[in-house]
Amino acid sequence: MTFTLNRRGLLKASGAAALVSGLSMPSILRAQGQTVKIGVLEPLTGNLAYNGTQCAAGAKFAADAINAAGGIKSMGGAQIELVVVDAQSRPEIAASAVDTLAEAGVVAFTGASASALGLASSQAAAKYDLAQVFSIGTAETIVERGLPNVFRFTPGVNKCTSVALENLKQLNAAAGNPVKTAAIVHEDGPFGSNMAKIMAEQLPQQGIEVVETISHPTPHRDFNNIALRVKASGANILIPSNYLNEYTLMARALRQQRAELMAIYSILGGAASNIKFVRENNDVAQYVMDCNHWYDPNKPESKALAASVAQAGLDLTYDVMVSYATIQVIADALERGASTDRKAMIETLAASTYDGSIMPYGPTKFVNGDNVNSQPVNTQIRGEEIELVFPEEYATAEPVFPVPQEG
C-alpha cells in the first residue's frame, strides 16, 4: 500500500511526523514537472520514533526550501521528491526498507537516527550502489567498514568526545580551573560505555580526576541512589551520557538530593539539547551544558528553518537540523553532478566540498566516508532557550561556567 500525498499538505500537518509514523510503506511527496527522488529512512515507529519523525520532518523542510528556491538548477529545476520509509526502530527492517528505496528509484538516501539502524541500512544499500548520507550515527564502526556508499556528515562519538573535552578544558581554564574532579554517569549500552571509557582516559590528562563512574540500564526507574553517590563523591562536575527519559529523572534526583555541582556537562546528552526537557523541567534544566550536533543559528537558512518549524508546531531539535543539512548535501551533489546515476552520485558525494549547509562545519571533506570537517558545538540551557555558547564564532550567548550557586 503506497500513500501519495501532496507535499505542502503533508508539511502543514506537522505533521508530518505523526502522520508518516503510521505508514509502513513509502510516502512519495510529488511535485510538478521533472523530479528527482531522495530517500528518507528513519524509525517512524518503535522506541526511536520521536527522533525518526523529527528527522523526517527536517528532511521535508529542506526539500520544501530547495524546491521553493527553484529545485536542482543543473537538472532544469528538477524538484525533489522524498520517499519516506519506516525503519521501525529495528535494524532488520532498516535493511529491508533499503529494497523499497531502491525499487522506488531514489538516487541517495538519508538516515537513520541510530547507529544500529544505519549500520544495517548502509550495508544493504551497498549492493545497490546506493549512497547513504547519515543524519545521525555516532558509532565509529559506520565509517570503519570501507563501504564506498557511506557518507557520515555529522561527527562520530570519538570526535564528539574529544571536542567536548577540549571545550571543557578551555571553559575550565577561562574560569581559573575551578573544576578538579568529575563524576561520570552513563547508560550501560555501547554509546554510554564507550564514551565513559574515553573520558576516564582523557579527563586525568586535563587535570580532572574521575572520582565516580556509575553505569545504569535503560530504562531505569530510580536515580536517587545515583544522585546520592554523585553527591557523596564530592565531584565538582557531572558528565552524563544517557537518553532523555533517564536524563530527566537523573536531573530531578540530583536536585532533590541537593547535589552541589559546578556544572552538568553532557556529551551527546539525550535531554540537554532537547527543548522539551527545557519546557517541562525548566528549573533543573538551567545552565545544563551539552556538546552535541547543532546548527549555526546565525545563518539565514537556519533562521528560516526555525521559523518553519515553529509554524508547523514542531520542536526544533538537532534531529531536524542534521536531517535538513543532509538533504542539502545530497541536493548539492545533484546540482554538481547533474545526474541521477547512483554510482555517479557516490563519486560526486565523495568529492563534495559543500560549505552551504546550516551546520557550523567547514567545507565537506569525506575521508573514508567520514566528514572530517564536521564538529559538535556546546549548547547551554538559559531560561526557556537553548543557546549556542561555544565556539565563540557561532555563539548566541556567553557560556556560564561554573554555574552560579543557589542561595
Place this chain on the structure above:
Amino acid sequence: MSSLILPAVLSGLTMGAVYALVALGLTLIYGVLHIINFAHGSLLMLALYAAYFLFVHMGLDPYLAIPILLPVFFCLGYVLQRWVIAPMSGGSEQNVLLVTLALALIIDNLALYFWTSNTRSVDIPYAYNTVEFLGAYLPLGRVIAFFAALAAAPLLWLFMTRTRTGSAIRAVAIEKRGAEIVGIDVNHTYAICFGIGTACVALAACLLLPTFYVTPQVGYTFVLVAFTTVVLGGMGSLPGALIAGLLLGVIESLCGLFLGESLGQIGIFTAFILILLFKPSGLLGRRAA
C-alpha cells in the same frame, strides 16, 4: 558507602510502594480471577496519559485527578472485561491471555500513533520538594505514594473481606459454578473485579505521574516488576502485594548500591526465583483473600 545504606533503604521503600500500587490491581485480576492481564502495563500507560492531559489541558493536579480517574477507569475495566475480554475468550484461560495481549498491542500502538513516542512529564510546583527523614531526603511525591500504598492495600483488603461484593468476588474465584448456583451474577462479578483492578492502576498512575514520565512504552517499565510482586506476595493477597512491593524496592535499591545500578534488578529476579523454589505460594499466599 555505609552512610548511603539508610537513604538507599528508605529510597527503596518509597520506590517499592510504587511497585505495590501497580501490583494491587494486578493481584486482584491475576490472583483472584486467574486472568493473566498482559494489558495491565498498557492500562497504566493510558491512565498516566489521562492524568497528564488533565494536568496540561485543565491544570488539574495529578493528585486531584484521582477522584475523576478512579471511576472512569473502573468503568473502562468493567466494559473491557464484560464486553471485550469475556466474550472473546469464551471462558478459556489461554484465550484470555491472547485477548489481553491483543489489547496491549492495540492500546500501545494507538498511543504511539496519536501521542507519538514523545516523552512527556509534568512540571509541578512541588516537583523537587523533599521530606527529610533520618538525614535522608525523600522525594515528596514518593512519600505520598508510600502512604497511599499503605492505605490502599488494607482498604482493598477490607473491601474484599467485609463487603458482599468482595465476598462475591472471592466466591467466584474459588468456585465459579457454585457461586452461580447461589445466585451470584458471575459475569458482572468478574467485570466488577476487573474494574476495581483497573481503578487501582489509575490510582497508581496519579501517584506516579508527579515523579515519573509518560511514553507509550512506560507500562513495560513497571509491569514485569508488578508480576513479580504479585507472585512474591502470594497471588491474590493484597497485604502480600504491599509487603512484596516494599521488599523488592529495598532489594533493588541495595543491589544497585552494592552491585552497581546495572545489576540492581538481579536482586528482584533472584528473590523471584527463590520464592518459586522454596515457597511457590508466595509470602502470604495461603492467607490469600
